[in-house]
Amino acid sequence: MISLLPLESSLLFKYTGPLTFRGVLLHRFLRKITVKTVPVFVLIALLVVYARPEGLFFVGGLVLILMGEAFRLWAAGHLSKNREVTTTGPYAYVKNPLYIGTFLIMVGFCLLARQWVVLVMGLAAFFVYYAPFKKKREADRLREIFGAVWEEYDRSVPDYVPRLSPYEKKGEHQWTWTRVLLNSEHETALSTLAGIAILSLRLFY
Numbered sequence: 001m002i003s004l005l006p007l008e009s010s011l012l013f014k015y016t017g018p019l020t021f022r023g024v025l026l027h028r029f030l031r032k033i034t035v036k037t038v039p040v041f042v043l044i045a046l047l048v049v050y051a052r053p054e055g056l057f058f059v060g061g062l063v064l065i066l067m068g069e070a071f072r073l074w075a076a077g078h079l080s081k082n083r084e085v086t087t088t089g090p091y092a093y094v095k096n097p098l099y100i101g102t103f104l105i106m107v108g109f110c111l112l113a114r115q116w117v118v119l120v121m122g123l124a125a126f127f128v129y130y131a132p133f134k135k136k137r138e139a140d141r142l143r144e145i146f147g148a149v150w151e152e153y154d155r156s157v158p159d160y161v162p163r164l165s166p167y168e169k170k171g172e173h174q175w176t177w178t179r180v181l182l183n184s185e186h187e188t189a190l191s192t193l194a195g196i197a198i199l200s201l202r203l204f205y
Contacts, residue, residue: 043118043121043122043125044195046115046118047109047110047113047115047118047199048113048198048199048202050113050115050118051112051113051114051115051199051202052113052114052115052202053112053113053114053199053200053202053203054114054203057111057112057114058112058203060108060111060112061107061108061109061110061111061112061113062108062112062196063108064104064105064107064108064111065104065105065108065109065112065192065195065196066108067104067108068100068101068102068103068104068105068106068108069101069105069188069189069192070101071090071097071100071101071104072097072098072101072102072105072185072188072189073180073185073189074089074090074097074175075089075090075091075097075098075101076098076179076180076183076185077089077175077176077177077179077180077185078090078091078173078175078179079091079098079179079183080173080179081182081183082145084146084171085142085146085149085150085153086171087153087157087167087169087170087171088170088171088172088173088174088175089175090162091157091167091170092157092166092167092170093157093162093163093166093167094157094158094159094160094161094162094163095153095154095157095158095159095160096131096134096135096159096160099130099131099134099160100160102126103126105192106122106126107119107122107123109195109199110122112196112199113199113202131160135159139154142154152169153167153169156168156169
């Protein structure tokens with residue numbers, strides 16, 4: 001059973017049925033449908049419906065998408081949420097590598113689909129809402145959990161333009177696939193590949 005939640009909730013739907021394998025998958029999917037993500041789904045739908053992939057635009061967009069997802073996988077394999085201030089991998093050079101990866105993927109899909117209106121809307125949403133909102137929320141949360149350790153890292157490592165040398169107090173742990181799974185980045189990667197496959201079909205139909 002699926003229930004519609006009140007408007008004051010950030011989630012729109014709640015699964016209340018049995019926790020079978022199918023039920024768990026549906027529960028996880030519904031948790032991604034929030035007041036904030038609905039506009040993203042609408043933009044994705046517009047991108048698919050009005051896509052006009054062609055030649056060099058398709059190749060250029062594909063390169064950006066793969067670069068963005070590779071960057072996200074690199075970051076997710078180092079990220080230990082709420083356990084430490086992650087300072088290894090890309091986090092030794094830039095504070096928000098996942099956002100950079102997301103930005104590249106977004107621009108790549110718009111280029112691949114040759115949808116400039118959606119690109120402008122996406123850029124506006126990213127710079128006006130997504131990045132500032134996420135930065136404030138994440139910074140406040142990490143400051144509360146880690147205090148001075150986060151403050152020093154925050155002062156030393158830029159938000160989006162990577163520094164040339166690694167953070168002086170960077171950690172030692174290595175990239176692991178386990179962290180990728182814990183951060184659900186495999187789901188993002190599969191969704192990205194599915195998007196590429198769907199838009200690839202528009203080359204022929």
